[in-house]
Amino acid sequence: MSSDRPDRNAPLLQVRGLKKVYAPTSGFFSRKSTPVVAVDGVDLDVAPGETLGLVGESGCGKTTTGRCILRLIEPTAGSITFDGVDVRALGSRDLRAFRRRMQIVFQDPYGSLNPRLTVGSALHEPLAVHKIGDPSDRPDRVAELLRKVGLPTDYTHRYPHELSGGQRQRVGIARALAVGPRFIVADEPVSALDVSIQAQVLNLLNDLQEALGLSYLFIAHDLGVVEHVSHRIAVMYEGKIVETGPTEQVVGDPRHAYTRALLAAVPRIRTGGRPKPVSGDSANR
Amino acid sequence: MKRRLTTVALSLMPLTLVCLRGSTPWRALGRDLDWTIAVSTALFWPVVVAWAIIQPRTQRWWRRFEDPSARWGLVIVVALHLVALLAPALVTHSPQAQGHPVFDRYLPPSTDHWMGTDVLGRDLYSRVVYGSRVSLTIGVISVFVSLVLGTIVGGIAGYRGGWLASALMRLTDMMLAFPRLVLLLLAVALFSPSPLVIILILGVTGWMSLARLVRGGVLQVISTEYVDAARALGLPPHRILIRHVLPAALLPIIAALALRVGNTILTESFLSYLGLGLQDPVVSWGMLIRSGRQTLLSAWWLSTFPGLAILLTVLGYNLLGDGLRDAYDPRLRSAVRSEA
Amino acid sequence: MSDSPLLRVSNLTVALHLEGGTSLPVRDVSFDVGASETVGLVGESGCGKSMTALSILRLIPKPPAEIVAGSVNLSDVDLLKLDSNGIRRVRGNRVAMIFQEPMTSLNPVYSCGEQIAEVLRLHSGLDRRRAWARAVEMLDRVQIPNAAERAREYPHQLSGGMRQRVMIAMAIACNPEVLIADEPTTALDVTIQREILALLDELQAQLGMGILHITHDLAVVSESAHRIVVMYAGQVVEEASVDQLFSAAAHPYSLGLLASRPELGARRSRLPVIEGRVPEPSQEVEGCRFRERCPFAVDRCTEEPPLLEVSNGHRARCWEFERVQREGEWPRVQ
Numbered sequence: 022m023s024s025d026r027p028d029r030n031a032p033l034l035q036v037r038g039l040k041k042v043y044a045p046t047s048g049f050f051s052r053k054s055t056p057v058v059a060v061d062g063v064d065l066d067v068a069p070g071e072t073l074g075l076v077g078e079s080g081c082g083k084t085t086t087g088r089c090i091l092r093l094i095e096p097t098a099g100s101i102t103f104d105g106v107d108v109r110a111l112g113s114r115d116l117r118a119f120r121r122r123m124q125i126v127f128q129d130p131y132g133s134l135n136p137r138l139t140v141g142s143a144l145h146e147p148l149a150v151h152k153i154g155d156p157s158d159r160p161d162r163v164a165e166l167l168r169k170v171g172l173p174t175d176y177t178h179r180y181p182h183e184l185s186g187g188q189r190q191r192v193g194i195a196r197a198l199a200v201g202p203r204f205i206v207a208d209e210p211v212s213a214l215d216v217s218i219q220a221q222v223l224n225l226l227n228d229l230q231e232a233l234g235l236s237y238l239f240i241a242h243d244l245g246v247v248e249h250v251s252h253r254i255a256v257m258y259e260g261k262i263v264e265t266g267p268t269e270q271v272v273g274d275p276r277h278a279y280t281r282a283l284l285a286a287v288p289r290i291r292t293g294g295r296p297k298p299v300s301g302d303s304a305n306r
Numbered sequence: 307m308k309r310r311l312t313t314v315a316l317s318l319m320p321l322t323l324v325c326l327r328g329s330t331p332w333r334a335l336g337r338d339l340d341w342t343i344a345v346s347t348a349l350f351w352p353v354v355v356a357w358a359i360i361q362p363r364t365q366r367w368w369r370r371f372e373d374p375s376a377r378w379g380l381v382i383v384v385a386l387h388l389v390a391l392l393a394p395a396l397v398t399h400s401p402q403a404q405g406h407p408v409f410d411r412y413l414p415p416s417t418d419h420w421m422g423t424d425v426l427g428r429d430l431y432s433r434v435v436y437g438s439r440v441s442l443t444i445g446v447i448s449v450f451v452s453l454v455l456g457t458i459v460g461g462i463a464g465y466r467g468g469w470l471a472s473a474l475m476r477l478t479d480m481m482l483a484f485p486r487l488v489l490l491l492l493a494v495a496l497f498s499p500s501p502l503v504i505i506l507i508l509g510v511t512g513w514m515s516l517a518r519l520v521r522g523g524v525l526q527v528i529s530t531e532y533v534d535a536a537r538a539l540g541l542p543p544h545r546i547l548i549r550h551v552l553p554a555a556l557l558p559i560i561a562a563l564a565l566r567v568g569n570t571i572l573t574e575s576f577l578s579y580l581g582l583g584l585q586d587p588v589v590s591w592g593m594l595i596r597s598g599r600q601t602l603l604s605a606w607w608l609s610t611f612p613g614l615a616i617l618l619t620v621l622g623y624n625l626l627g628d629g630l631r632d633a634y635d636p637r638l639r640s641a642v643r644s645e646a
Numbered sequence: 647m648s649d650s651p652l653l654r655v656s657n658l659t660v661a662l663h664l665e666g667g668t669s670l671p672v673r674d675v676s677f678d679v680g681a682s683e684t685v686g687l688v689g690e691s692g693c694g695k696s697m698t699a700l701s702i703l704r705l706i707p708k709p710p711a712e713i714v715a716g717s718v719n720l721s722d723v724d725l726l727k728l729d730s731n732g733i734r735r736v737r738g739n740r741v742a743m744i745f746q747e748p749m750t751s752l753n754p755v756y757s758c759g760e761q762i763a764e765v766l767r768l769h770s771g772l773d774r775r776r777a778w779a780r781a782v783e784m785l786d787r788v789q790i791p792n793a794a795e796r797a798r799e800y801p802h803q804l805s806g807g808m809r810q811r812v813m814i815a816m817a818i819a820c821n822p823e824v825l826i827a828d829e830p831t832t833a834l835d836v837t838i839q840r841e842i843l844a845l846l847d848e849l850q851a852q853l854g855m856g857i858l859h860i861t862h863d864l865a866v867v868s869e870s871a872h873r874i875v876v877m878y879a880g881q882v883v884e885e886a887s888v889d890q891l892f893s894a895a896a897h898p899y900s901l902g903l904l905a906s907r908p909e910l911g912a913r914r915s916r917l918p919v920i921e922g923r924v925p926e927p928s929q930e931v932e933g934c935r936f937r938e939r940c941p942f943a944v945d946r947c948t949e950e951p952p953l954l955e956v957s958n959g960h961r962a963r964c965w966e967f968e969r970v971q972r973e974g975e976w977p978r979v980q
Contacts, residue, residue, distance in 0.1 A: 124539075133534075147541070150540065196539070
């Protein structure tokens with residue numbers, strides 16, 4: 022991604038004090054449980070055309086944060102402002118219409134596509150529901166979407182199980198693009214893919230950002246991947262953002278102890294290699 | 307494939323109606339048996355097709371029947387439904403025609419009367435063939451009623467969640483806790499037992515376990531990411547439920563449905579045997595068994611042949627159900643991927 | 647490589663008989679694992695690395711899979727020739743295995759201590775009491791705090807990292823000569839991954855066991871392995887010491903794998919990409935199986951290359967390995 026940074030003065034997405042508490046279920050027939058705070062007062066800003074990397078380990082609340090922003094999970098508290106719209110105040114009908122502007126790409130390329138729908142109908146469905154374009158030119162739009170994500174246009178008749186993991190992930194991206202969003206939450210979009218396929222998908226996301234001026238919230242556990250795609254990085258730990266800043270700063274000069282620990286743990290290719298084992302069966306080296 | 311199957315089914319439906327010509331649904335709703343027969347035999351094919359359509363695409367639909375038990379079950383079930391459908395062409399006598407009051411009574415099975423005759427000299431074979439219409443109709447339609455109720459309750463409880471879900475599931479638990487027989491006896495006492503009433507009673511008392519299955523299936527499917535994706539795309543809830551959730555959630559239920567049809571036919575026979583079910587002139591297998599019970603030692607054929615018919619039907623549906631359940635249960639499938 | 651390797655896999659070929667026909671997910675695979683040595687077996691999904699690992703202990707489901715050729719020698723015994731009792735005495739005793747997801751490999755209804763004690767009673771013939779004491783000792787050895795109490799806990803009460811430690815404790819309980827670790831850290835967070843890798847190194851230093859570490863992540867084995875075997879589409883395409891591989895990879899696929907990995911601190915605008923996809927095991931490719939994705943391919947590649955000697959202990963299945971090493975970079979095609 023280019024080094025010239027997009028204008029940060031006017032954030033496209035502004036999240037303040039986002040909180041999600043899984044309330045204890047209580048009732049006459051059910052056992053009491055303790056509340057779980059998954060997201061604990063998260064503040065985020067994403068500028069137009071910017072990628073914000075949200076990195077953290079499993080269970081830190083990064084996925085919940087992403088879904089709260091889209092209101093796939095209802096947040097408990099906090100404000101979400103997108104392009105001047107108070108997202109949390111939207112009623113269900115307005116929210117459905119609003120979904121055209123924010124989309125999500127999922128981690129699991131196997132689970133995120135309905136196995137019973139062809140690629141074509143999966144891409145056609147959002148167009149029909151949002152009445153995008155003329156019914157007659159929707160097949161062309163579907164073909165155009167496939168071209169955008171680098172898939173052959175005759176894939177419209179294929180079912181998900183006939184595609185490889187990387188191809189499915191491309192379909193997932195095309196489906197998100199179908200409604201013409203400005204902002205995409207990419208929730209671990211490459212962590213289920215092989216290394217060589219990972220690179221293809223990362224490049225695709227990058228190209229789409231440049232071509233369409235998209236903003237991403239890029240959620241991942243792999244700092245190497247996050248560093249590669251993000252303009253800025255937010256590090257999350259136990260439901261809180263512990264450090265946020267430009268990528269070079271967070272990676273090059275981490276302030277928070279947790280960020281440092283995370284960076285130190287990332288496996289790197291060491292050309293030195295391990296010393297050869299002492300030949301023989303000596304128990305101690 | 308899907309299109310071809312639909313065509314086959316659609317072409318079978320007029321055939322169904324031709325076979326049932328003369329049925330007058332508007333005139334004798336509920337009392338005229340032809341009406342229910344028309345519905346049941348016409349329903350059977352669309353249900354089979356609907357089932358074929360909601361297959362996951364990873365397998366050809368006939369693969370489901372590779373298991374011998376499923377295949378034999380399907381053969382028996384289809385054969386029985388064809389018998390019901392084509393009953394007028396298959397019988398040797400009219401099921402209601404009475405023979406000579408002296409010479410035609412209690413005739414043992416012979417080349418003329420394949421299953422013998424009853425106290426009024428009526429041909430038992432023809433009555434068993436016509437009885438298949440009533441028994442299968444009641445079995446299939448009442449399970450269909452249960453399926454509709456169970457899908458509504460289970461679907462809402464699974465998809466909506468919250469207090470409504472709790473209320474619906476508590477209702478289900480309460481209904482399950484109530485002995486079914488008591489409900490049946492109560493309903494039979496309140497309404498005169500016409501075929502339609504029996505169907506409704508069996509349907510309304512049988513939806514609870516299906517509702518639980520549907521709810522379980524729905525809960526499983528709505529946790530998948532493709533349902534999240536559909537929500538994120540702004541699809542309206544009813545569309546998500548019908549297009550994305552129910553096809554997958556209903557899949558495991560198909561096996562249970564086949565098992566229930568057999569079970570329901572047994573229950574109906576039981577009611578009829580107790581004299582609480584259908585009354586003359588309607589012919590059902592349970593009634594035929596009942597009419598032969600006092601002469602079991604002298605005219606054994608009167609109860610035996612209807613009993614065998616019930617046995618065959620229940621066996622067919624149970625084999626089908628078992629086979630399908632095995633086919634749908636991934637734990638019983640031994641597929642190996644090249645990379646574990 | 648020592649003169650008499652602990653574990654020697656030679657010409658292993660596995661066939662998979664499915665309805666569509668027979669395919670070969672593992673083709674003529676050979677490598678050695680010495681005592682106190684860690685060998686990294688690297689490849690992408692579908693390359694046959696897990697199938698290879700499972701075949702060593704004959705754990706592949708049979709049918710549909712079948713070992714059709716080759717041998718697996720543990721010291722002087724061919725594991726493929728043992729009867730079912732013989733192989734059972736080797737499994738978990740002389741050769742142990744740990745898997746990616748410890749939750750599914752541990753039995754949820756027994757406590758961790760009981761599961762380790764069971765292995766000990768089976769292979770070492772210890773009585774109940776001594777086996778339990780040794781199980782606790784093992785848990786202590788894999789650095790589980792309060793081992794005596796943790797031994798009484800059930801798998802679901804432990805975190806992912808702790809569960810993997812329990813799996814390791816169970817694996818090393820009988821002092822195995824070889825440990826096969828199939829993606830042992832893939833399901834874990836990076837900080838936990840580091841701890842587990844360090845633990846494996848430490849245990850190896852104490853016990854002198856050979857480790858076969860199977861992974862898709864080159865960086866992980868670059869830190870923990872001595873030698874690396876790269877697999878592609880069922881074949882070994884390169885075998886080298888860590889040093890040789892990362893400083894002078896000789897097979898284009900290894901080079902591509904290294905290049906397409908977003909490395910920390912090496913920010914680039916576009917990642918180099920290996921175009922296309924891995925051929926299916928059933929797909930027969932004329933000549934080199936990587937040819938169609940290879941930017942270095944020449945006419946000669948229609949003839950299948952053998953594993954060629956690059957330098958001492960460094961072999962690659964590529965006719966053009968000298969050019970690959972000389973250019974040393976994955977070409978960028980836009």
